[in-house]
Amino acid sequence: MNQAIEKVSSQLAFGGQQIRFKHQSQVLNCEMQFSVYLPPQAEHRAVPAVYWLSGLTCNDENFSSKAGAQRVAAELGLALVIADTSPRGEDVADDPDGAYDLGLGAGFYVNATEAPWKAHYQMYDYIVDELPALVEANLPLNQQRAISGHSMGGHGALVIGLRESKFSSISAFSPICHPTSCPWGQKAFGNYLGEDKASWRQYDAALLLQERSSAPPIMVDQGTADNFLEQQLDTEALIKANQLSGSGAQIRYQQGYDHSYYFIATFIEEHLRFHASNLN
């Protein structure tokens, strides 16, 4: 596998380095960018990493610039690995109507099986395999990993964290908890995975959790003033699955918060401390 990465930019933040990289992804079959925050501790030793998956329309820069996570990461000695949300490039398929919820910026962290999507849309394998291998080969990271995300990325973090043992804790902000039964998920899965809904189940956090008798430590925050809560996010399905499984996830409603990065900024410190306590 080609493990070359090229630095696009680097900026000092809280004594550490906020760096943007590009590389040729073998899994996604296109050039990709991602961002990494290396805390000051990484100058002297390999550090654990929290992987961040963003939501619809985002790339790696939204979380980097708006969440205020670097301050806490610098204190805790955590790297942040911030992924893009879909394959990119002119020859990558996109929603025919240019909608925001399918195609570019909307990879939904699945491995597509249907044309035209399957040529590039292999975001599950990219996040699970290629990206960790790449950053661990090139940067001072050890193999301790946690995973977190927002909205579509909260869905991705929960699904990946529940299925893959390489992440020792999981957190999510405003996740799409039950995508097989909401409009965003049904549109995306119908396109990427086809109409056989049996294949959809492996990408549905509520369905995955309810089948588990145990799970890694999980923290979920959901704002009560989130415009997408009722139609798209279905936190109640995750709460019910958690009760069925007895896996002890912390799922919290936060009164008055919306779907924005102001919500993430408010609670990211708690999430990073949660991950740090499980990584060490």
Next chain:
Amino acid sequence: MNQAIEKVSSQLAFGGQQIRFKHQSQVLNCEMQFSVYLPPQAEHRAVPAVYWLSGLTCNDENFSSKAGAQRVAAELGLALVIADTSPRGEDVADDPDGAYDLGLGAGFYVNATEAPWKAHYQMYDYIVDELPALVEANLPLNQQRAISGHSMGGHGALVIGLRESKFSSISAFSPICHPTSCPWGQKAFGNYLGEDKASWRQYDAALLLQERSSAPPIMVDQGTADNFLEQQLDTEALIKANQLSGSGAQIRYQQGYDHSYYFIATFIEEHLRFHASNLN
């Protein structure tokens, strides 16, 4: 004076309200937007305000979304009043070549005396008089005020804070310290104020400071990896003026930091604590 303001949006952040307003500015002769962060304490009492002036190309949203200031403001019980950087609207004059350093997004916090600028570009009076009167009439703010800003806004904060007694402390990130002798300042002042350079001196922080025998408490941070440092910012001129005046400003070089919001985010906590200690 028309003191009506209209709420455009409101979002919960760190237990307080991040609010965007619009209003018809009498001073600028156009509709303006600005943002205010009200900390949780403002539900029960009037709070002091730190006014924030942004840099070239910015509006009120850059600082709101990227600086991470709300966390500390919520802890300290400080409101943040975040202004736009120029008058706005289709009939407002702009740089004929669409350059970023004159016209829209580049008001330089002066009262223009030259056509076509003088019809709208009265940013000095807007920040000093109209905006404080407006927010204090409509929001739970007391009359304790501090002022801060970045780059062009650092220039504005220093100039306004040195000239106006209504601000009890001043801080700046990467300010344009000596605009009468740098390309940005000479272009802007030549257009807004005309070729009589005597009128420029009232808007030059280094010249204002060196004539003072005392000044309010001042904190300035400047990154050493800032691409604009040598040609535009001239921190050395401010340091020299500070030595001549004996006014005791803290002017600090921060090793390796650039001109971006990552720099601001890293040090905004120290600036807000500095202002809080002088406000109370």
